Structures are given as C-alpha cells and as structure tokens.
Amino acid sequence: MIRLRPAGPADLVLLRRWDEAPQVQAADPNDDWQWETELHRRPDWREQLIAELDGRPIGFVQIIDPAREESRYWGEVPADLRAIDIWIGEPALLGRGHGGEMMRQALARCFAVPAVTAVLVDPLATNVRAHHFYQRFGFRPLERRRFGDDDCLVFRLARTDWRPGEGG
Template sequence: MIVLRAADLGDLSLLQSWDEEPHVLESDPNDDWGWETELGRSVDWREQWIAEKDGRPIGFMQIIDPYLEDSHYWGEVSRDVRAIDIWIGNVSDLGKGYGTEMMRLALDRCFLQDHVTSVLIDPLASNVRAHRFYERLGFKFQERRTFGLDDCYVFRLDRADWKRKA
C-alpha cells in the first residue's frame, strides 16, 4: 500500500538526488524546482507529496490549482481545474504499479473537491510510455504545447471519465 505524506525541508536531499536520476531528467530536463525555497513555502494553490511504500519514499507528486498558481505556467484556465506532476524517484521502482497507485490517490484528492471538473498533465511529447500510462488512467490528449523549452502533450481527465474508470 502506498501512502502520501506532505513533502517538507527534510526531503530536500532526497528530492535533489532524484532530480539527478537519468529517468527523471529524461522526463523533466529543463525545470529547476527550487526545492530549497519551495519546500519551505506554503501556498493555498499547491500540495506537494512524497509517496511511500512500506515507509520507504518512492516518488513525488504535486497537485496545483493552475488558476491560482503564481507563475501562470498553464496560462488561462478555469477555476475548476487541477494539474498534477508526478515521478518515481529510483529507477528500480519503475514498472511496479506504484505510479498508477500514486495517480489514483492524487486523482481521488482532486475530485474530492466537488467543484473540480478536470485534471491536466503535461508529459513531454517524446515520452510515449507516459502517454500510454495516462491514457490507461482515462486521460485524453488535448493538444501539443510548448512550456518554456519543453515540447509537451497536454492530457485532460474529466470527472465523468474518472468516475467511469474508478
């Protein structure tokens, strides 16, 4: 069973080491997460989680309200949307179903809020494995879009589709 706990400054070295893993760099090559600052900053529009399996950290997730998020990364979005970032930290934990369970936990959190109608995710256009992963969860391709230096596919999961899959 995987549980989520709030990420904090005690996770700094862990997250920095995961950021250097080749599979993480491959999926997120151009972002500087600013862990030293962001882990100590509490904002209403973001949740940052460490996923643990049997008490051992295995991954990171962030759920944001892109309408309120201060960098406006997603551009203009409605108030009823959430966006998720997710990765597995160690390559040895890939392919074990942990990402699926983490996403289900995150999506449950998002859709617990009655006003949330959909969730966005933006894997790199080149990350075909991620595209298939999100499609299996019910996400649908929306558009190809450039975020900073990253060529991404935007996928969307609507509440009705999540309910059908859940």
C-alpha cells in the same frame, strides 16, 4: 502500501537526488523546482507530496490549481481544474505498479473537491510511455503545447471520465 505525505524541508536531499535520476531527467529535463525555497512554502493552491512504500520514500506528486498558481505556467485556464506532476524517484521501483497507485491517490485527492471538473498533465510530446500511462486512467489528448523549452502534449481527464480505482 503507498501513502502520500506532505513534502517538507527534510526531503531536500532526497528530492535533489531524484532530480538527477535518469528517468526523472528524461521526463522533466528543464524544470528547476527551487526545492530550497519551495519546500518551506505551503500555498493553498498546491500540494507537494512524497509517496512512501511501507514508510520508504519512492516518489513525488505535485497537485496544483493551475488558475491560481503564481508563475502562470499554464497561462489562462478556467477555474476548477487541477494539474498533476508525478514521478518515481527510485529507479529500481519502476514498472511495479507504484506509479499507478500514486496516480489513483492523486486523482482521488483532486476529485475529492466537488468543484474540480478536470485534471491536466503535460508530459513531453516524445514521452510515449507516459502518454499510455495517462490514457489508461482516462486522460485524453487536448493539445500540443510548448512550456518554456519543453514540447509537451497536454492531456485532460474530465470528472465524468474518471473511474476511481482504475488505471495504471
């Protein structure tokens, strides 16, 4: 069973190792998560979560309010959105449905807030596998956009298109 728990300073070594994993590098090559600093912070606009399978860490999920996020990564966006980053850190556990369960739980967390109208994701434009993954949950392509050095395809899942328990 997958459980999401808050990430903290004790996860630093694990998250650094996952950052170097080929599948994480391929999906997120230019981000500096600043783990040493960020794992000590708990801003109310962000959740950083470790996914555990039967108590063993396997992946990471971040949920943010993009309108309130301090770096303004998403630029000017309407209130009442969420944005998700997600990955499996353990290569041996790819392709086993764990990412789907992580995403189902992340979406349930997002839409548990009644005011949230939609969720955004921003995979690399070249990451067709991720595009298909998100589309199985009902995400629809919104725009192609550059975030720093990354050429991304932004997807949006409206609350009205969300089907709890589906996708993956």
